[in-house]
Amino acid sequence: MIMIIFVSLIGNIYCQAIGTISCFTLDQITCENSGYCYWKNSQCLSLQCHLVNNLAACRSGGALENLCKQVSYTPPQFIASCCNIAYTAQKIYLYRFLSDLSEEDKAQTQASIIQLSSEQPSVQAMDKLFQLDFLSSSQAQLCAILDLYIKQAAILIGKYSHPYYLERAIYESLQNVRDDLYSDSLQRSSTICKILELIDIYYQRLNTYSEKYYTVYNFVNFNHIHLKYLGFQFQQQIFLSWETYPENGFFELTVIYPQIFGIQNAVSPIFMIQITNEINLKYKIKWAKTTLNTVQLMKIDLVKMIFYEVEFQQACSNGYCNVIVSGSGNFLFVDPTISNNCPDILDLTLCILAKCTISGVSCI
Structure with missing residues (x-):
């Protein structure tokens, strides 16, 4: 004793x-x-x-x-x-989700990737997909897992697939990308491209699952609604509305916190808007302004992490910014006086998330 x-x-x-x-x-x-x-x-x-x-x-x-x-x-x-x-x-965008997989499933992930790579799409193969470990995987393993999900798209959009498992795959993939300390910006871009494909598959599943669907996972959140509802709002942050629509379809809003990519000048989340059938819907964005500084609506390419100016004119007053937009796009409001260049990033956590380098107490 x-x-x-x-x-x-x-x-x-x-x-x-x-x-x-x-x-x-x-x-x-x-x-x-x-x-x-x-x-x-x-x-x-x-x-x-x-x-x-x-x-x-x-x-x-x-x-x-x-x-x-x-x-x-x-x-x-x-x-x-x-x-x-x-x-x-x-920060809400820095929490880490717990894995709900067993230690045995985690240990078997690499072997399962190899096995599934030779299997054709099926419900049985889909069930095995859901036991793969996103959170602990290297970027190479993560890309291999995402490729397997994309390969199984025809099954994943069917009635035997529950949306939760696709949501988990998306938020765990984004958490992995955010917390990866070894890949560079080009490797991250390649992974994000695959995540965006998975998001497309997810919304295809929702098209037959529900006319109106909403769920929150902190740094990424999902909204899906039939155009007949003429609008909706997300957590009192953004209100979206339209008066008419040329044909039936769905409005899809994915809300992603831009800080997970090291973006410093964002004053709103990224509002990733997709409209089914490429409908050129004209709609109004009403955003609850969270800063007293001047803001500007921008588009962002999530693969290249490049900002683009938009042709839509915003009007901000009484705590809200209103803008009429048409079509799909990834929008966010930024403070145009703040730079995202590595030497200008003040928060060293954002420095690493932006794939910059820390030298002493500075970002370079």
Whole structure:
């Protein structure tokens, strides 16, 4: 009994010590197992606060106490973590979803990818897809999983597929892209292209599932409504309405927080609008303005991460901005006085999410 207590005590002291040791002094194995550091380019570096699993590192005396603080409360569907000391609370776009897969499913993911790559679309193959681990996969594995989902599109849009599993695939893919510390912007673009294909498949499934559907997953949210309803609103942030429509179809709104891509000048979410059958619908966007600064409506290419000016004229007054728009597009409101160039990014978390590099306390 004394020996057990002694070993336990030594183990606790060791774990505490690990949380207090600077990442830069750790060897690769200790670094990768620390829960607050990661190994890259032969160096041990500090994790971004929201990725820290060893919460002791964020507390007083911890290795990251000058950068991070422990989040006092984390909703049960998310992993408990830390946040930047400059934040008053964890940002909604930085929470990490818990996986609902078993450890066995996670361990079998690579083998399952190989097996499914040779199988034809079927309900049985679809069921196996739902056991693949998005969250822990490398970018190469993630792309392979997304390719398998795209291959199974004909089954996924059918009656045997529940929308939840496609929603989970989308938000877990975006979380993986957000938190990946090893891929560059070109690799991210390739992955996002596949995620956008998956979003298209998802809305095709909703076309036969429900005339009116809405669900929220924090940094990505989904809205789907038949055009006959002539409008809807999302969480009092945006109101969309139209008076007529040339033919039956659906209005699809995906709301994505742009900060997951390191976008600094956004003052609204990205409103990813798709209208079925390529209907050139004319509609009104009414956005609840969240800043006193001048704002500008822009379009964004989510693959290339390039902004484009729009031809639509906005009018802002009494806390709202109104603009008449036609057709599909990815829209967001930005502060035109703020730059997204790497040297101008002030938040070092956004710096990493933008695929820039941290040098000291600056983004380059």
